[in-house]
Amino acid sequence: MHFLSESLSVSASSTGALTVSPSSVFYTDDSSIAQSAANGAQPLTVTYTSVSSALKVPAIVAPRLLVNGAVYSSAFPPQVRISYSGANVQEDYLASDGKTVTRTLLGTSYSVVALTGLISASPAELFANSAVGVLTNTLNGQSLYNRQASWQTGAAYVKVVRHTVGDEAFTYDCVAPTTTGPNPTPCSATISTLENFFPYASTADGKTYQIGDGQIVTLAGMRAWVANAALASAATDYRVYYQNNGEIYAGYLIKDGTTLQLAPLGGGTQQDSYYFLNSAALQSIKSAIVF
Structure with missing residues (x-):
């Protein structure tokens, strides 16, 4: 699964050509497990990848947390153990020592939405509540992606609500x-x-x-x-x-049990769902962008 993040600074020349500042970022947090955790916890592989070949992945600082009276630095790249609890997915994040659990998240309310047809005709919630929506911005009428591009076969996104387990x-x-x-x-x-x-x-x-x-x-x-x-x-x-x-x-x-929320791209009320692209959806975005 791929979680998309962005911070784009775009300008236009006198001829209308778009230029994206090299300080911009448009990257994914990529996560996968080699096999199902149905028979026991599995390690999650996490990497970071720029969606645009012209941009770099930003410097990411591993968070530090208090655990049992001590300060622990989180592992980087993140080391995570995945386990299943019924229809829910538990993520245990480990410290740099590879064994101390620094935080636990529980994913609930999973739903999968297939993506077909033109990217420009995607579900409104995907554009409003995820970084995919930045592509809908225009400057002097110029678009950041090919508006005639379509989703590849099998493209989809997953919505999930995530909660903290423990303070x-x-x-x-x-x-x-x-x-x-x-x-x-x-x-x-x-x-x-x-x-x-x-x-x-x-x-x-x-x-x-x-x-x-x-x-x-x-x-x-x-x-x-x-x-x-x-x-x-x-x-x-x-x-x-x-x-x-x-x-x-x-x-x-x-606090324990908090639902993690994200701010919609256009501002307004915080929303509860995280949006993850599958590989076909991510490849569709990579092929469609013009920067």
Whole structure:
């Protein structure tokens, strides 16, 4: 399966010819298993591929999460174990040590939609809710793809709703310098307790947090402050500050059972489904684009 991501910057010359900036990205997260997981968990193979030969896959930073009182870097490329639970698919993401589970997702409500005929006549939901829809943009009447192109035989997409299983506590560098590995840069290296950390002005969130804006809890084995109100993001996540080794660090929490949501291309209400292309659909897109 192929999950499409995009960030395109397009300009037009005086003659109307389209130019896509080389800093643009139009790439897929490609995933497959060698055999069914019906008889036991199977490893998922994950790669990243640019859909356009003129563009590069962007630098992708592996996330860091709190697990049992420690910071773990996710494996990159992702190492994932796939197992089945009835009609659902469970994805266990592993840390760089290849064994510690850092997060678990459960895929539900699977549906498959066949794609036939002209790409331009595709189901509206595919254009509205997935990165395929960027192809419908035009500049000075010029299209980013051949509007007479058709889907290849067997093309289809899969819709799936994905939920978190267990709390997911992510962490990152609160301030410079940018780091990788299990030692993110703290917000404060001199304040050791959450009670003395607040009020704290977060430039990332554009607000000053008071200690009463959240609750102090034990989160993934860490003493942490978790905001009462969700952040303004596509995912329903909550700001987190936690203390570790005499320092205060930043993170965010996606709570157990959260339905992961995505923002439609045109904005508006968050939508619940992820859209994955099969190989025939992806090849159709590759053949149709003009950049």
